[in-house]
Amino acid sequence: MTPGLMIAAPASGTGKTTVMLGLLRAFREDGLTLQPFKSGPDYIDPAFHRAASGRPSFNLDSWAMSETMLHDLAAHGHDADLVLAEGSMGLFDGVARPGATGNGASADIARRMGWPVVLVIDVSGQAQSAAATALGFARYDPQVRIAGVILNRVASPRHERLARSGMAAVGIRVFGALPRRGDLKLPERHLGLIQAAEHQDLDSRIADYALFLRDHVDLPAIRAAATAAAAAAAVPGHRFAPPAQRIALAQDAAFSFTYPHMLAGWRDAGAEIMPFSPLADEAPDASADLVWLPGGYPELHAGRLAAASRFHTGLAAHAATRPVHGECGGYMALGQGLIDGDGTRHRMAGLLGLVTSFAERRIHLGYRHATLLAPMAGAAIGTGLRGHEFHYSTILDQPDSPLARVVDAGGAELAESGSYRGHVTGTFFHLIAPDQ
Incomplete structure (x- = not known):
């Protein structure tokens, strides 16, 4: 079974999509076959994942999908070297009442698939205090393992040292620290990101993300942190009955x-x-x-x-x-x-x-x-x-x-x-x- 990771965050707007796209492209440039997924009901991000990885990305949604459907879709990664799933909203954010299999939270998918979580934390406006956030996420659900964090929007070398010292004090691994860069943000529209097809320079943007990640994140350590899915189906492709021929x-x-x-x-x-x-x-x-x-x-x-x-x-x-x-x-x-x-x-x-x-x-x-x-x-x-x-x-x-x-x-x-x-x-x- 293919090892995987969930790229998630404490909240929306922390930069996890930039991290996700940079990782997909960087690992692809290293010769790996990546299988991307998106947690939750997002129909825009999968097109960006495809542009970065060269493979279709599929949604995994525990509120709407049965257990069988989730694992059938996850099995699309059977021939990949690494699975990367991007979370939505905050890691534990879901609805109050369970649906088909769960509450729709990214943590629900990470738990069911056995994928450790890399938490992208926006440390702007704080330093050691970011460790309290990471520690809370690590302890919130013992069945969801936080492999470590990527510090984002770091203001200076001193800021990075202070944030890293806080993580070290509570035993949270830091995979990297990304300096603040406003030019790497993708433009948005009222339903989320501007669609992938509307970016004439999308490939060069993603290449920039990959270079940014290479310069500031320990890519081999992230790959080593991935683990295999717990119960993925043996054959990819969910047989979703078509509405017509x-x-x-x-x-x-x-x-x-x-x-x-x-x-x-x-x-x-x-x-x-x-x-x-x-x-x-x-x-x-x-x-x-x-x-x-x-x-x-x-x-x-x-x-x-x-x-x-x-x-x-x-x-x-x-x-x-x-x-x-x-x-x-x-x-x-x-x-x-x-x-x-x-x-x-x-x-x-x-x-x-x-x-x-x-x-x-x-x-x-x-x-x-x-x-x-x-x-x-x-x-x-x-x-x-x-x-x-x-x-x-x-x-x-x-x-x-x-x-x-x-x-x-x-x-x-x-x-x-x-x-x-x-x-x-x-x-x-x-x-x-x-x-x-």
Whole structure:
């Protein structure tokens, strides 16, 4: 079994993504085969992992995924030399009530897979006190082993000496200390990092991260700290039942939020994925059994989408006889209208009555469990689906029939139920896995 590590942090914004990308590229440059993973429901970071490592990165989510699915996905690393998983938020941050297998925390994945944790600690504004944070994390859960820390945003050699002395006093290993460098930060948008495909200089940025890590971190010690997963499946590839045999998938700058494990699972099960670009005014393939519009940033391209007549005509022709499904941004694009952040209304496909607005922004964030009230893209009435919602749009009108009964991770019922009309369905949550 392949040895692995979890790269995590006490909180968001500590620089763990920079560390993760630098490690992936540095080890790859050394001739190692790396298998990256991302803990939790993040659809942006895996593309950065792929750019750094040269291999697809998959999400591991204990709230949404069964134990079998987690280990089947983890087995994608069976032919790698080293597994690196990036945590989300703080190491122990999860929901209050368990889901399919756990509470969704990065620590839950590290514990289940037997991966030690390298904790990235932002030491700006403190010195020896950072050791108290590290010690607390090391003792919080005896089943989650903290292999050591990387000190980030170190202000000076004196600052580094003081922070290291604190770690030594409590027996916490320091793998390295990264000086403060504002130029290494990736730009962000309201849903997280700017997407990997939007960075013209991404490869050179990642190469800079790798060089930065080489100069300041003990890479051989980090590799030696990795241990093998506890119970990984023998054969990679989760057999995720595809919603149709031939799937026309919207893929461009407006529709890009698709979980890698979903597409890999569909392909492994024999489905054919046929990409098309609504922004290029392409219609879905006429032979498709299903059209799937994933989430993304339709609000940034609403004018072009409104003018995409071939896309609208082809979509309507398909919807007359076969299913169309949209997730989040894809759902908005299926509606009557989308109002952008400037207050301008744009005509969308009009296959649903949904009208959404970004002029009245309110965050919608969290896990979702849906029980279908109508069929949806190959799933029957009564099917349970687990997913995650993250958007800033406000519903102004949603006149169609509710698609599902939707509750949050705490069991509270939500008004944002998705909707359907004829063969067309849409949800605000991004599907991660069906109940298993």
